[in-house]
Amino acid sequence: MCGIVGYIGKRSACDILINGLKRLEYRGYDSAGVALNYNAQLTIAKQKGKVAALEAHICNDVSHDAVEKACSGIAHTRWATHGLPTEENAHPHRDNSGRVALVHNGIIENYAALRKQLEKKGSSFSSETDTEVLAHLVGSFYSDDLLGAVSEALKMVEGTYGVAVLANDSPDEMIVARKGSPLVVGMGSDESIIASDVSAIVAHTQQVIYLQDGDVARISATGAEIYTLDQCVVDRNISSVEWEIGAVEKSGYDHFMLKEIFEQPSALENTIRGRLDKVQGTAVLSGLNLTPRDMASIKRLVIVACGTSMHAGMVSKYLFEGLADMPTSVEQAAEFRYCNPLVGADDFVVAVSQSGETADTLAAVRESIQKGALVAGLCNVVGSTIARETGRGIYLHAGPEIGVASTKAFTAQVIVLLMMALKFGRRRRLSREAGLMISREIEQIPAMIEKVLEQNEAIAKIAEKYAQVEHAFFIGRGILYPAALEGALKLKEISYIHAEGYQAAELKHGPIALLQESTPVVALLNDIPGKEKTLGNVAECRARKAPVLGIVTEGDLATAESVDDVIWVPQCSVYAAPIISVVALQLLSYHIARIRGCEIDQPRNLAKSVTVE
Ligand code: G6P
Numbered sequence: 001m002c003g004i005v006g007y008i009g010k011r012s013a014c015d016i017l018i019n020g021l022k023r024l025e026y027r028g029y030d031s032a033g034v035a036l037n038y039n040a041q042l043t044i045a046k047q048k049g050k051v052a053a054l055e056a057h058i059c060n061d062v063s064h065d066a067v068e069k070a071c072s073g074i075a076h077t078r079w080a081t082h083g084l085p086t087e088e089n090a091h092p093h094r095d096n097s098g099r100v101a102l103v104h105n106g107i108i109e110n111y112a113a114l115r116k117q118l119e120k121k122g123s124s125f126s127s128e129t130d131t132e133v134l135a136h137l138v139g140s141f142y143s144d145d146l147l148g149a150v151s152e153a154l155k156m157v158e159g160t161y162g163v164a165v166l167a168n169d170s171p172d173e174m175i176v177a178r179k180g181s182p183l184v185v186g187m188g189s190d191e192s193i194i195a196s197d198v199s200a201i202v203a204h205t206q207q208v209i210y211l212q213d214g215d216v217a218r219i220s221a222t223g224a225e226i227y228t229l230d231q232c233v234v235d236r237n238i239s240s241v242e243w244e245i246g247a248v249e250k251s252g253y254d255h256f257m258l259k260e261i262f263e264q265p266s267a268l269e270n271t272i273r274g275r276l277d278k279v280q281g282t283a284v285l286s287g288l289n290l291t292p293r294d295m296a297s298i299k300r301l302v303i304v305a306c307g308t309s310m311h312a313g314m315v316s317k318y319l320f321e322g323l324a325d326m327p328t329s330v331e332q333a334a335e336f337r338y339c340n341p342l343v344g345a346d347d348f349v350v351a352v353s354q355s356g357e358t359a360d361t362l363a364a365v366r367e368s369i370q371k372g373a374l375v376a377g378l379c380n381v382v383g384s385t386i387a388r389e390t391g392r393g394i395y396l397h398a399g400p401e402i403g404v405a406s407t408k409a410f411t412a413q414v415i416v417l418l419m420m421a422l423k424f425g426r427r428r429r430l431s432r433e434a435g436l437m438i439s440r441e442i443e444q445i446p447a448m449i450e451k452v453l454e455q456n457e458a459i460a461k462i463a464e465k466y467a468q469v470e471h472a473f474f475i476g477r478g479i480l481y482p483a484a485l486e487g488a489l490k491l492k493e494i495s496y497i498h499a500e501g502y503q504a505a506e507l508k509h510g511p512i513a514l515l516q517e518s519t520p521v522v523a524l525l526n527d528i529p530g531k532e533k534t535l536g537n538v539a540e541c542r543a544r545k546a547p548v549l550g551i552v553t554e555g556d557l558a559t560a561e562s563v564d565d566v567i568w569v570p571q572c573s574v575y576a577a578p579i580i581s582v583v584a585l586q587l588l589s590y591h592i593a594r595i596r597g598c599e600i601d602q603p604r605n606l607a608k609s610v611t612v613e
Contacts, residue, residue, distance in 0.1 A: 002091075002105035002611075003027040004183070005200045006074040006164040008174050009191025009221045013037075013073035014058065014066075016193065020200035021051045021077050023248055026256075026402050026601065026608045027105075027196060028079025031090035034058070035101040035166055036070035042101045042168045043070070046090035050602075051077060071221075072171055074164045076103035079607040082111070083128030093132040095139020096123050099168050100146075102138060104131040105196055106160035106181040107612050114156065130159075138165060147218050150175045151229045154216065160359070160611065162196055177216040177229075181611050182357055182385060185209045185217065185224045187238060192219045197381065198241050199248040199400055206241040210383040239383060247399050255600045257403035257494070261586050262453055264408045265446035267398040271412045272442060275419055281435025282426040283419035288376055289392040295427050298348040298374065301328040304336050304364035305352040306610070308406040308489060312413035313352050314482035315578045319418050322574075323425035323438070334613070336364040343373040351377045351393075352417075354401055354409035355609040356384020363613070365389055378416055380409050394420070403601045404608045405493045407586050410486060411449070411579050418442060418575055441573050445580070451570045452583045459584065462549065462565050463591030466520055472497055473511065473546075474585070475504040476524035477534050483578040484524055487585035494603050495593040504537040515546040522585070526569060526577040527553035535562055549588075551581045 003024025007013040017034050025032075032054040033046030043066035047054040058067060076091035083089035092101040108114070111130035114137060119125070123136045134153060141149035146167045154161070160180030167173075176183055176194050186193040186201035186208050193201050198208055209224060211217060215234060217226040226234050253259035260267075277284050290298075301320050303313035313330045320328040331341070333351070341364075343349055349368040353361045356379035365386055368375045377386040377393035380401060387393055398412040419442065426435045466472070472491060476484035485501035492499045502511060504523070515521070521541045525531055538548050539562070550563035553571050560566045567584045593600050 002079050002196070003077040003200070004074070004103050004105050004162055004164055004194070004196045006174050006176065006194040006219070007191065008072040008172070008219055009188065010071060011191065012068055013070050016204070017073050017075035018051065018055050018058070019203065020193065020195055021054070021075050023200040024196060025051050025077050026404055028077050028607050029602050030078055030080050030085030031087065032075070032077045033090045033092050034073055034075040035092040036066045036073040037166050037168060037171050038066040038070035040168050041066070042094065042098065042166060044092055044094065044101060046087050048085060048087050048090065072166065072174060074101065074103045074166055074174065081107055081612055082130045088127045089129050091131055093127060093129065093135040095136045097139055100135060100139045100142055100165060102131070102135050102163055102165040104134060105162040105611065108134055108157050108161065109159035110157065134161070134163065142167060146170050146173060146175050147216065147227070148231070150177060151216050151227070151231060155229055164194055172220055174219045175216065176211070176219055178211045179213045180359070180385070183211045185211065185219060187223060190221050192221060192223065194219055199402070202241055202243070202248065203245045206244070207238050208241055209236045209238055212236065212388070242382070243399055248402060255403065257405055257407060257590055257600050260401055260403050260407045261583065261590065263399065264411050264449045264583060267408045268412060268415055268446045268449065270397040270399070271415050276439045276442060278436070278439060280426070281432045281439055283423040283439070285394055285420060285423055287392060287394050288420070294374060295424065297346060299327070299346040300348070301326050302343055302347050302349045302368070302373070303328065303330045303352060304333045304349060304361055304368070306333050306358050306360055308410050308486060309352040309354060309413060311482045311486040311489065312410050312417060314485070315414050315479060316417035316421065318479040319421035319575065320424065323421045323430060324428050326424055326428070331364070333358065333364040334360040337367040341367060341371070343368050343371050345372045347373040349373045349375045351375065351386050351390060352413055353377070353386050354380045354406055356381045356386040357609045357611050359611050359613050362386055362389070378413060380412070404603055404606050405490055410582060414579050415442065415445065438575065441576060445576050448570045448572055448576060448580050449583050452580050455568060455584065456587055459567055459587045460591040462567060463588055463595055465565065466549065467592045467595040469497060469518060469520055471514065471519045472499045472522060473507065473515070473519065474499060474501040474522045475507055475534065475537060477504045477530040479574055479578050480524040480526060480530070480581060483581045483585070486582050487522060487589070490586055490589040491592065493606060494589055494600050495596055495598055496604070497592065504534045507537060508540060512540065512544065515541055515544040517545045517547070520547045520549055522549045522588070523551070523563065524581050525550045525552050525559050525563070526581055527556050527559070527571065528574045528577050531559065535559065538562055551584055
């Protein structure tokens with residue numbers, strides 16, 4: 001949510017900032033801006049809309065000297081919270097004197113009170129944003145010590161921030177700070193690049209420092225000095241980013257989403273690698289850091305997550321209860337802390353989050369830790385807040401996910417949860433033979449996904465038939481119910497078709513009233529227990545003239561005859577079924593959105609990483 005990038009070094013900053021913003025655009029894309037520090041002046045350019053609009057504006061309207069010669073600058077791509085997506089509200093914002101400019105990700109919760117105080121002292125504001133208040137506040141403290149001024153201002157702020165600040169008369173430094181919104185410092189040779197995530201940095205360096213909450217840092221071309229807000233020095237490790245720039249490029253695909261769908265076999269191989277014990281038939285997940293005593297004392301699993309990650313969590317309820325007899329509840333993270341969550345020492349809370357930054361999931365983590373539960377994070381982004389705060393967990397190793405609609409993260413999350421269920425299952429009730437069978441099945445999932453991907457053209461053809469509908473339902477039973485929810489979510493996210501996922505039998509308790517010829521039903525009919533019952537529900541839909549598109553196991557001709565259209569998926573066990581079905585539904589949504597001409601990688605109103613409540 002909102003992307004920040006900053007550069008200080010020997011090269012021309014503007015290009016580096018614009019290219020960095022393009023890499024971060026998935027975080028928010030309703031306006032963008034840049035501030036360049038050149039010749040004791042801050043040149044600011046902002047535009048409503050995408051980074052490309054900002055780039056054109058800079059080309060046509062901004063002083064060439066600043067664009068070519070400024071060697072430090074900050075930039076921002078916005079996902080609006082306070083104030084409409086307009087040029088005035090776009091970042092960077094300045095203080096009244098124009099000496100200070102800053103970009104900010106997060107929310108200043110007490111901005112209204114601060115704004116009143118500043119107005120009394122003579123500040124006048126040109127935007128509706130909370131961020132401009134922070135710029136004025138920094139300006140009010142600034143004489144010649146920018147680090148001190150930023151620290152003092154941040155002490156007065158309630159809320160969250162990742163922030164980068166420049167002062168016109170201090171060209172050799174940039175001050176950055178974080179609390180609740182990620183910020184990474186890239187350490188190049190004779191240059192530093194800061195950003196809200198590493199994808200804007202890897203083109204320049206793979207050596208990074210992940211700032212921690214409460215850190216404020218002075219960044220120069222030669223590195224970073226990091227302090228607390230009270231100006232005590234802190235030491236942070238330099239880490240090496242594991243992947244290279246190719247991972248955040250489209251590599252010939254039309255969209256990141258399609259690339260990420262097709263990457264799933266290799267991404268999942270990375271997720272699985274080294275984690276299956278093929279002698280004992282269990283999973284090796286050392287990052288969970290659970291002692292045999294912990295494993296024995298856990299009475300209940302509680303999953304907290306949002307969006308697609310919550311659907312992965314819902315799949316895992318069937319896995320943990322089925323394989324490990326482990327009662328599992330799946331909680332919407334946004335509700336968790338507001339409903340007296342009954343978690344304690346016997347509970348194992350697992351936060352599932354691709355980004356590791358989702359504000360509601362993070363808040364659920366903090367609440368659970370405070371209540372004494374064992375808490376683990378299941379994240380894709382290395383060094384993310386949830387991964388760090390839980391201190392135990394499993395990385396997905398699925399590689400960066402850029403498309404706003406989550407695809408490979410979902411399948412990797414389900415695989416990791418399946419491996420966790422296997423591990424608990426082996427401790428509690430599964431025989432070695434049963435464990436070995438499941439681990440063999442897990443190993444085959446990437447190849448099964450390959451087979452679904454081979455259906456790409458056939459799915460594109462089916463998409464043509466359904467692309468113009470206004471409403472759609474997705475139905476499934478048991479472990480395929482969350483897959484139906486995820487199929488519906490994918491379709492609405494990227495094609496803007498109104499889609500609902502339902503447990504197949506539940507459809508008749510109300511929603512069936514909406515079925516008609518123009519309202520298709522996508523039915524998950526994999527050949528696993530429950531299929532016959534879902535077929536009964538399919539008949540009910542067809543009796544109301546709703547066309548039915550079935551996800552059907554190869555060779556299951558009888559089922560194929562009961563529906564109007566078919567997407568074939570390979571034969572598999574109940575554990576793999578939600579994964580391979582969702583891959584088919586990802587492709588279906590992708591092609592429908594493509595045919596409708598939608599902005600697939602950056603759907604309207606959405607952001608990849610939601611760092612506000
Ligand atoms: C946003 C994204 C979704 C994602 C959800 C949870 O809403 O648009 O695709 O599923 O956040 O994100 P997380 O990073 O916690 O998995």
